[in-house]
Amino acid sequence: MSRAPLLDIRRLSRDYASGGLLGGKHVTRALDDLSMSVAPGTIHGIVGESGCGKSTLARLVMALDRPTSGSVHFGGEDLFRLSARDLKRKRRDFQMVFQDPFGSLDPRQTVGRIVAEPLHVLEGKPGKAERRDRVAAMLEAVGLAPDHAARYPHAFSGGQRQRIAIARALITEPKLVVADEAVSALDLSVQAQVLNLLMDLRDRRGVTFLFITHNLAVVDAVADRVGVMYRGRLVESGPAQAVFARPLHPYTRLLADAEPDVTRFGRPDRPPVAVAEPIDFGVGCSFRNRCPLAVARCTAERPELRELEGGPEVRERLTACHRAEGLLETNTPG
Ligand SMILES: Nc1ncnc2c1ncn2[C@@H]1O[C@H](COP(=O)(O)OP(=O)(O)OP(=O)(O)O)[C@@H](O)[C@H]1O
Numbered sequence: 001m002s003r004a005p006l007l008d009i010r011r012l013s014r015d016y017a018s019g020g021l022l023g024g025k026h027v028t029r030a031l032d033d034l035s036m037s038v039a040p041g042t043i044h045g046i047v048g049e050s051g052c053g054k055s056t057l058a059r060l061v062m063a064l065d066r067p068t069s070g071s072v073h074f075g076g077e078d079l080f081r082l083s084a085r086d087l088k089r090k091r092r093d094f095q096m097v098f099q100d101p102f103g104s105l106d107p108r109q110t111v112g113r114i115v116a117e118p119l120h121v122l123e124g125k126p127g128k129a130e131r132r133d134r135v136a137a138m139l140e141a142v143g144l145a146p147d148h149a150a151r152y153p154h155a156f157s158g159g160q161r162q163r164i165a166i167a168r169a170l171i172t173e174p175k176l177v178v179a180d181e182a183v184s185a186l187d188l189s190v191q192a193q194v195l196n197l198l199m200d201l202r203d204r205r206g207v208t209f210l211f212i213t214h215n216l217a218v219v220d221a222v223a224d225r226v227g228v229m230y231r232g233r234l235v236e237s238g239p240a241q242a243v244f245a246r247p248l249h250p251y252t253r254l255l256a257d258a259e260p261d262v263t264r265f266g267r268p269d270r271p272p273v274a275v276a277e278p279i280d281f282g283v284g285c286s287f288r289n290r291c292p293l294a295v296a297r298c299t300a301e302r303p304e305l306r307e308l309e310g311g312p313e314v315r316e317r318l319t320a321c322h323r324a325e326g327l328l329e330t331n332t333p334g
C-alpha cells in the first residue's frame, strides 16, 4: 500500500463477558487480535458469516465501544487515547450507515432535520441558510431533490431512505464512512443503485468506506480490497476480485463455493454458510474443525496472517493458513 493508511487497526480484541444464570462466567471473544489497514479513497469490504465479529469491528472503528486490547489509529491518531474533547472533534471525520433504512430515521423529523443533525451535534449551531444549503447539496449528491428536505421519512421508499441515511452520514464531509450491512435490506435493483452511489462518492469525493456485509457478490461488485473474517479473526485479505476468484484460505474457498457465481451480482441475499459454534480460546487455527486440509500443526500452532511466496497471483495478499501453499497449487486455473 503506497499511501499512508487512513485507518490502521492493530491487534484489536474485544471480549464480552456475560454472567451465567448459575453464576458461571462465560466470555465471548468477538474480536481476536485483528490487524488491518485501509487506504484513503478506497472501498474496503469485510465479509464473514453471522457472529464473526463484523459489527463489533464497526463499533470499535466508530469509537462507540472500547477494545479489550489493541488500537485503532485514524489519520495517524490513536482513537482510544484521545481526550473526550478531541474525540468529539474527530467524530465528524467518521460516520456510520446502518442496515435498517426504516428504523434508523426518526419518523417525526423532516428529512432536512435528519440530514442536518450531525451538523448540530458536531459543529455547533450552523446558521439556518448555511444549513439549508448544505442539506440541499447533500440531497442532490445522493440523487434526491432539495425539496425532499421538507418531507417526512414515511414518504420515501427503502432505497430512498438509505440515500437519506447516506446523506446524513456525509453532511460533515467525513473521510470515512462505515456501512454495516447498509444495502442488505434493499431490493436488488435498489442495492445496485446504492452501490453505484458509494463508488461515485469514492471517485468524486475521495470518501473511504469500510463496507461490511455477509454477501460476497456485493463485495465483489463494490470493493477494492476485502478482508475475510472467521470467528473474530482476519483469515485472508487482498484485492477483492483476486480473493474471490482464487481464495488462498480454505474458509474463503468454502464461502466462494457456497456462492458459486460471486461475480454475478444480483443474487438473493443469504448467509452463505451456517453460524459457527462459540469460539474456543485454544491455540491453533479456529477453522481447523471445519477445514478439509487440517493437519496436526493446525491444532498446535495458530496461523498468523502472512504473505505467500509466488507470482503475481499472490501479490498484495495475506493469508492466515499453514496449508495455503497447498491451496495455491490446487487452485491454479488450468
Ligand atoms: N454487547 C454484546 N454482549 C455480548 N456479546 C456480544 C455483544 N455484541 C456482540 N456479541 C457477540 O460477539 C460476537 C460477534 O457479534 P457481531 O455482532 O460483531 O457479529 P456480526 O459478524 O456483526 O454478525 P451478523 O452478521 O449477524 O450481524 C457474537 O458471538 C455476539 O453474540
Ligand SMILES: [Mg+2]
Binding pocket: 054, 055, 056, 180
Ligand atoms: Mg452485524
